[in-house]
Amino acid sequence: MIKAVLTIDDMPQENTIPIIDYLLERNIRPLFFAIGEFVEQKPEPVIYALQKGLIVGNHTYSHANLNEVSLEEGIEEIKKCDEVLDRIYKEAGVERKIKVFRYPYLDCGGEKNKVYTDLLRDLGYKKVDDTGVIASQYISNGWKFENGTNCSFDCEEYLLREGSDMTIEKILANVDAAFGKEEQIKDQQHIILIHSHDLTDEREPGYYKTIVERMLKYGTEFVEASFMDFWKLS
Numbered sequence: 001m002i003k004a005v006l007t008i009d010d011m012p013q014e015n016t017i018p019i020i021d022y023l024l025e026r027n028i029r030p031l032f033f034a035i036g037e038f039v040e041q042k043p044e045p046v047i048y049a050l051q052k053g054l055i056v057g058n059h060t061y062s063h064a065n066l067n068e069v070s071l072e073e074g075i076e077e078i079k080k081c082d083e084v085l086d087r088i089y090k091e092a093g094v095e096r097k098i099k100v101f102r103y104p105y106l107d108c109g110g111e112k113n114k115v116y117t118d119l120l121r122d123l124g125y126k127k128v129d130d131t132g133v134i135a136s137q138y139i140s141n142g143w144k145f146e147n148g149t150n151c152s153f154d155c156e157e158y159l160l161r162e163g164s165d166m167t168i169e170k171i172l173a174n175v176d177a178a179f180g181k182e183e184q185i186k187d188q189q190h191i192i193l194i195h196s197h198d199l200t201d202e203r204e205p206g207y208y209k210t211i212v213e214r215m216l217k218y219g220t221e222f223v224e225a226s227f228m229d230f231w232k233l234s
């Protein structure tokens with residue numbers, strides 16, 4: 001049986017609260033990564049998540065590609081989102097016990113990676129414990145040694161947009177291949193990436209339900225994330 005941590009990026013959006021309600025009804029406790037400026041514009045879904053006891057992590061202030069912006073801008077993107085999260089946790093009346101970070105575009109900062117690693121460590125960040133992840137791409141990308149929380153299964157549902165040939169059928173076929181084969185699923189851990197995107201919901205209403213239900217069909221056990229110190233890894 002696959003044990004899976006469900007991570008949800010790019011919140012808060014209109015569909016964030018419906019996603020939370022749907023998942024909690026099934027005892028699935030996701031881990032969110034929020035965009036700082038969205039949190040400032042639309043705080044309610046974040047407060048809702050926090051008051052349900054869910055963790056909201058840092059996904060930069062403006063969804064910047066930290067490999068492409070200058071080092072100063074990159075540092076500012078991380079720090080500014082961190083401060084926004086501090087404020088929203090306070091507003092929600094919830095102690096911020098765990099800080100986690102995810103690079104937008106799963107970019108790891110390129111040559112600036114070491115500086116970001118030091119910054120995140122100094123700010124008290126951890127990463128999702130990925131000890132049980134064996135997905136080959138995750139290993140070959142070196143993500144076991146990364147400071148940010150990456151993913152071992154990308155639903156790619158954000159491609160469900162005008163101008164893309166991605167379909168929900170293709171996504172479900174990918175889920176079948178990764179979650180449905182007996183020989184692949186022994187003691188395997190996945191960190192699943194899906195998004196809270198209103199545009200995707202317009203194109204494919206309730207896309208998150210369709211995908212999660214297919215994973216549940218194969219007996220996937222959704223577990224709450226546990227965390228580890230990344231700076232001891234390299």
Ligand SMILES: [Zn+2]
Nearest residue numbers: 009010104105
């Ligand atoms: Zn993102």
